[in-house]
Amino acid sequence: MAAEYDSTEFVDTDFQAHKSPLAASGGDPLRAPTRDEVDRRVVEAQQKLAELKRAQDSLERERASLEELRRRQAEFQTGRQEMVHNLTRGLGLLEESEFNTRREAEQMLKTIADFRSALAKIESVHEESWTKENFSVELTRGLTAVENARMEWNAARLKTAALSPEALKKTESEDAPPAPALALTQLSFGDLCKLGLAFTWPLMVVALVALGIFVAVLLRR
Numbered sequence: 001m002a003a004e005y006d007s008t009e010f011v012d013t014d015f016q017a018h019k020s021p022l023a024a025s026g027g028d029p030l031r032a033p034t035r036d037e038v039d040r041r042v043v044e045a046q047q048k049l050a051e052l053k054r055a056q057d058s059l060e061r062e063r064a065s066l067e068e069l070r071r072r073q074a075e076f077q078t079g080r081q082e083m084v085h086n087l088t089r090g091l092g093l094l095e096e097s098e099f100n101t102r103r104e105a106e107q108m109l110k111t112i113a114d115f116r117s118a119l120a121k122i123e124s125v126h127e128e129s130w131t132k133e134n135f136s137v138e139l140t141r142g143l144t145a146v147e148n149a150r151m152e153w154n155a156a157r158l159k160t161a162a163l164s165p166e167a168l169k170k171t172e173s174e175d176a177p178p179a180p181a182l183a184l185t186q187l188s189f190g191d192l193c194k195l196g197l198a199f200t201w202p203l204m205v206v207a208l209v210a211l212g213i214f215v216a217v218l219l220r221r
């Protein structure tokens with residue numbers, strides 16, 4: 001028995017879906033579009049282009065904003081890592097320096113107290129009060145005070161930079177008075193001759209030049 005006829009078997013659904021708007025609106029699909037229809041399509045196309053342009057501009061602004069945000073985040077992360085490293089290292093160095101400075105200050109205060117004590121012991125020794133009976137005892141006591149002071153001095157020079165040989169030489173050179181100028185009466189005859197020659201040789205040169213010019217003029221005559 002033959003199958004029943006189905007009218008939809010020969011219908012192209014894709015073609016139906018892609019029919020022109022004119023055919024869908026009841027117009028003739030073979031009819032050329034009117035000028036109004038072309039103008040309307042041009043306006044619609046321009047509107048769509050304008051919408052796409054606005055969407056593109058919006059996306060461009062969003063992209064630029066996101067790139068700026070990413071740059072700032074990278075800058076923050078890099079800066080944070082750099083400053084954490086620098087501050088951590090700096091804290092360690094400053095803490096070590098502060099500890100050393102405090103220890104040096106404490107050592108300096110102790111050295112000052114020891115120096116004052118040693119100086120007081122030396123100054124308390126008065127030779128004019130010694131007698132024949134206590135001479136040996138007082139001399140021994142004085143030598144002991146001097147020796148103890150010398151030990152304190154030598155130990156402090158090894159521990160304190162302000163008492164190093166270089167610092168002491170610099171202080172002595174700064175405190176030393178300027179060397180007095182030698183008087184003329186203290187100079188020897190040879191030194192006086194050299195000094196006189198040093199002052200008069202420019203005049204002698206000028207005189208010789210003048211004499212040479214004078215002789216040349218006479219010879220030309």
